[in-house]
Structure formats: structure tokens, C-alpha cells
Amino acid sequence: MTQLLVIKSSVTGAASVTNGLIDRMVDRLRHDVPGLVVTSRDLDASPVPHLSSATLGGIGRGEMGEGSAPTRLLSDTMIAELQAADMLVIGAPMYNFGIPSTLKSWFDHVLRAGVTFQYGADGPKGLVRQKPVIVVEARGGLYSEGPASVMDAQEPHLRGMLGFMGLADVEFVRVERLAFGPDVAGPAIEAAARRLAAIGLTPALAA
Numbered sequence: 596m597t598q599l600l601v602i603k604s605s606v607t608g609a610a611s612v613t614n615g616l617i618d619r620m621v622d623r624l625r626h627d628v629p630g631l632v633v634t635s636r637d638l639d640a641s642p643v644p645h646l647s648s649a650t651l652g653g654i655g656r657g658e659m660g661e662g663s664a665p666t667r668l669l670s671d672t673m674i675a676e677l678q679a680a681d682m683l684v685i686g687a688p689m690y691n692f693g694i695p696s697t698l699k700s701w702f703d704h705v706l707r708a709g710v711t712f713q714y715g716a717d718g719p720k721g722l723v724r725q726k727p728v729i730v731v732e733a734r735g736g737l738y739s740e741g742p743a744s745v746m747d748a749q750e751p752h753l754r755g756m757l758g759f760m761g762l763a764d765v766e767f768v769r770v771e772r773l774a775f776g777p778d779v780a781g782p783a784i785e786a787a788a789r790r791l792a793a794i795g796l797t798p799a800l801a802a
């Protein structure tokens with residue numbers, strides 16, 4: 596059995612570029628990989644709540660208060676999904692130069708000391724089982740080069756959080772300049788679709 600975990604975080608519904616690209620990729624993988632099991636979390640349809648003083652104990656920081664039990668269950672469930680996956684696909688639109696707050700909440704629940712990372716004499720160490728990660732990033736502007744690149748609080752943040760859990764095999768598929776008009780946006784989306792198709796049947800999924 597081969598397991599794919601998909602995390603979507605767009606709030607733009609049917610117009611979502613990241614969701615559209617991910618759906619095309621997953622359709623193809625379902626066709627190409629016999630027995631593929633896809634676990635999907637759409638953080639727009641089912642947002643992960645923000646942490647609060649009442650729930651923080653659920654992720655192992657501080658006391659397990661009365662309100663912590665549902666948080667612990669959600670965190671445990673999402674970490675189990677992450678550990679079980681042979682490949683992880685994340686849809687990450689750029690909202691105000693960073694990731695959507697719902698996606699940050701997902702990370703807040705899966706980055707757990709002693710569970711997905713730990714500190715030792717050599718510093719931090721990731722505890723999540725190795726797997727390829729594909730991040731589909733959509734942006735209205737251009738950040739991979741040029742003057743706005745210093746404003747990119749999306750890709751470095753994602754790379755840092757994934758790496759902290761031990762996930763260093765990350766491919767970022769960027770769709771940029773979506774706000775520059777249809778003549779620019781259309782080809783950018785199709786180029787990303789071709790890139791995702793070329794990633795194709797990875798050894799992780801073929802195993």
C-alpha cells in the first residue's frame with residue numbers, strides 16, 4: 596500500500612491555483628499508482644484551530660488542561676498521517692508574503708517536541724520518517740528573483756519547518772506572477788502542471 600498525504604490551504608475555492616494543480620496531479624497519480632491511498636486535509640473546509648492558552652497542553656507544552664484533549668487527539672492524528680505517508684504534497688498559496696494562517700496552524704500541531712523533533716547534545720534532530728515533499732506555491736508577484744525576493748516569508752519558512760522535522764527532500768513548484776495578467780498567469784500555471792507531471796511516479800510511490 597502506498598500512501599500520499601495532501602494538505603491544501605487555499606481559501607479561494609474553485610478559483611484556487613494550488614488546489615487545481617494538486618487535483619490534476621492526484622488524478623494522474625491515482626491512475627498511475629495501483630492501490631494508492633490518498634489522505635487529504637483541506638484546511639479551508641476543515642481549518643485546524645489556532646493554539647490558545649486553553650489548548651497548548653495538547654501539543655505537549657505546559658499542562659494538559661481541560662481543553663487540551665481535543666487538541667492532543669488532533670495533533671496525534673495529523674502526526675500519524677504525516678508519519679504514515681510515503682509522499683507529502685502541500686498546497687501553499689502566498690498570503691501577505693507568508694503561508695496561510697491555517698497552514699501555520701497545521702504546522703503548530705505537528706511540530707511537537709519529543710514526537711516530530713527533539714533536542715540533544717548536537718542540537719535539534721527531526722524525527723519524521725523520510726519522504727519526498729512537494730510544495731506547490733502560488734504567488735501574485737515574483738519572488739524567486741528580483742527586488743521582491745527579500746519579501747519571501749513563505750518558502751524559507753516552509754523549508755525551515757519541514758527541515759526541523761527531518762524532511763529535507765523538498766521540491767518547491769512555484770507559480771509566480773499570477774497577478775501580471777492572463778498572458779503571464781496561464782503559461783505559469785501550465786509550466787507548473789508540466790513540472791508536477793514530470794515529477795511523476797517517484798520511487799517513493801512506486802515502492
Ligand SMILES: Cc1cc2nc3c(=O)[nH]c(=O)nc-3n(C[C@H](O)[C@H](O)[C@H](O)COP(=O)(O)O)c2cc1C
Pocket residue numbers: 605606607610611612613614687688689690691692693733734735736737773
Ligand atoms: C488574502 C490574500 C493575500 C495575498 N497576498 C499576496 C502577497 O503577499 N503576495 C503575492 O504575491 N500574492 C498575494 N496574493 C495572491 C495569491 O498568492 C495568488 O492569488 C495565488 O493564486 C493564491 O493561491 P490560490 O489560488 O491557490 O489560493 C494574495 C491573495 C490573497 C487571497
